Amino acid sequence: MKKTKEKNTRGRKAEDTRNELKDVLLSFFNQNKNRTFTAAQLRRKLALRSKSSEDALYDALFELERNNTLAHLKNGSYKLKSSSTTTITGVVDHVNPRYAFIVSEEGGEDIWVNTSSLKGALDGDTVKVAVYSSSGGRRKEGEVIEVVQHKKDEYVGTIEILTKYAFVVPDNKKMYSDIYVREENIKGAKEGEKVLVKITQWPTENRKPEGEVIQVLGRAGEHNTEMHAIMAEFGLPFDFPERVVEEAEKIDEGITHAEIAKRRDFRDITTFTIDPADAKDFDDALSVRKLENDTWEIGVHIADVTHYVKPDSILEREAYRRATSVYLVDRVVPMLPERLSNGLCSLRPNEDKLTFSAVFEMDKDGKVLTEWFGRTIIHSDRRFSYEDAQQVLETGTGDFADELLLLNDLAKKLKEDRFKKGAISFETIEVKFKLDEKGVPLAVYPKIRKDAHKLIEEFMLLANKKVAEFVYKMRKGESRNTMVYRIHDFPDVEKIKTLSTFVKKLGYSLNADAKKVSSSLNKMIDEIEGKPEQSVLQSLAIRTMAKAKYSTETTGHFGLAFKHYTHFTSPIRRYPDMMAHRLLQHYLEKGKSVNKAEYEEKSRHSSDMEKVAADAERASIKYKQVEFMQNAETRPFEGIVTGVTEFGIFVEMIETRCEGMVRMSDMDDDYYDLDADNYRVIGRHTGKIISFGDKVMVTVKDTNLAKRSIDLEFVEAGKKTPKTPKEDGKRRNKRVQTIDDEGELDW
Incomplete structure (x- = not known):
């Protein structure tokens, strides 16, 4: 009985100490509202010397974090949360299982959010985020406080059936959680089949998303199944009503x-x-x-x-x-x-x-x-x-x-x-496949654009430009006629400067001055023509460009150097061209200007659907590339490093135009650190450097049709420097420019 009383007494004392420390911590952080402190710094600031007080400190910090009084930042430090914390609305870019970035609707720096702080938000969801400035000049961090809108509620994946339930493993690379399906919601799907599943319960911090199978697409790996899976993944219709x-x-x-x-x-x-x-x-x-x-x-x-x-x-x-x-x-x-x-x-x-x-x-x-x-x-x-x-x-x-x-x-x-x-004279390289009667790729080769293609292109550009100019000039000032334009903004100055710094390291020059960037880009493009790095450097240059879109505002088309431009020439396959036809005819008949807000919304919708179409097209190309490499002979392929991340190195094989990744975990000759600012990785012990644009030899280690990914291994890679660089080699939680499947242009 005496021991129990002593134990209870010690427990009460520990609790009292913890509560006292919580009050002290709150007072301290209120006096230092915009500063961050690690536990070690707090121990010194508060003069805590005993082991028991140190334990109480950690307990107090944990409780203050749990009740949302303090924020525990990525670097281990703590910061006071308060009503004055900045709140933004943005879209989730879930780059890997550990963390995501929130891309603000207002622009500016992206916000780093730990996956555990996403509040169940999935990639593409619109969320509200509380933002905290981190110490040491690193990027801003935050946590999701509200999911404003889910981007989608249907996902495609492969079903794994267990005794009383099943899981659907999503095809979406940025969906890192399996979807739980109750036995009664499996709807006859069989093990290993591709299915379309609808979310019925959104995930939380401690619970997977739950869903029900709404369509069985077929056996995974079969051509028709996979094409239908891509269509379902992007919400594309299978047929017309x-x-x-x-x-x-x-x-x-x-x-x-x-x-x-x-x-x-x-x-x-x-x-x-x-x-x-x-x-x-x-x-x-x-x-x-x-x-x-x-x-x-x-x-x-x-x-x-x-x-x-x-x-x-x-x-x-x-x-x-x-x-x-x-x-x-x-x-x-x-x-x-x-x-x-x-x-x-x-x-x-x-x-x-x-x-x-x-x-x-x-x-x-x-x-x-x-x-x-x-x-x-x-x-x-x-x-x-x-x-x-x-x-x-x-x-x-x-x-x-x-x-x-x-x-x-x-x-x-x-x-x-x-x-x-x-x-700008961008000539992107597109790939084409030769398929057999079952849809299996027998060959992959680049599309060659010759004079016949360019002839048609120039006259279509002329018509689009002249129609836009004609409508624009019909009336002036506030009474100007509403029109649907194709616009392309000037590239982000900082991105151009970053590109300029990077290409200089490869022996090229790029003038970032606004008045000279076009001619300088064209000069660089001419210089890289026919060289191994042509494809990836052009892709990287394209990625610095703004995305062309539809709008009722005619802000010009940077890439084409047109003040006014529209899409008039493809109404069979593009709705904006149908709008342009109707508007032009309306104005030719002396009609009054139409409702601008209505056409701006139609323009936004058209831009959004164009993005969906481009993503679906790239997914189908990527799938066939993976399938082709799965059946390609096992031999070394020459490639170009097209991107570096903290988890691997992207390589495009020159012969097949297929891109894969050499994972850091498979590089056992050294431990490599990411030097994000210089687009390279550096071996800690050997000083070996593998950089964007390097020519390398790789073999195919593995292919994953479900994830549309290719794992590669280096046969020969990198280059040695006389000495290990001075950088400290710490990995940075920072997004790195990679040339993935988005390096294409559609003006």
């Missing part, structure tokens, strides 16, 4: 004399299309006619989709919802039903077709003398593939050789004029 198809089928395909009478007739003028060999929807055509004054009439004719798709119709609403066609490796997820995209609106040869046209009178130097915009009717004389047209350009013989050679000459002059005015 029945009522949409029915409305499309009811459209009368006949062209009446009354309709022709409303239009400018180009049916007797030489006209042709140039498209990929496997294309089925031809939404643009070119006409050529020589005029008496030694000039040329060039017509850019675009499928008149809005003649068939009426405002507020079922077809219109579905087109807006999709906003864009999506081009996966083996299929197209179209914006419009096939009857429209491949039939009524497709400018097929030897058929009368309704079009919306931009017609230019041009001299031999490529200067536009006059312009005309309006609805037309055409009759295409020939359907060229890019290869067919290229052969004519190279040989000077064949169908419409004179017209093609003229157009090519004018296109080169248009391009030359663009570059004189500051356009």
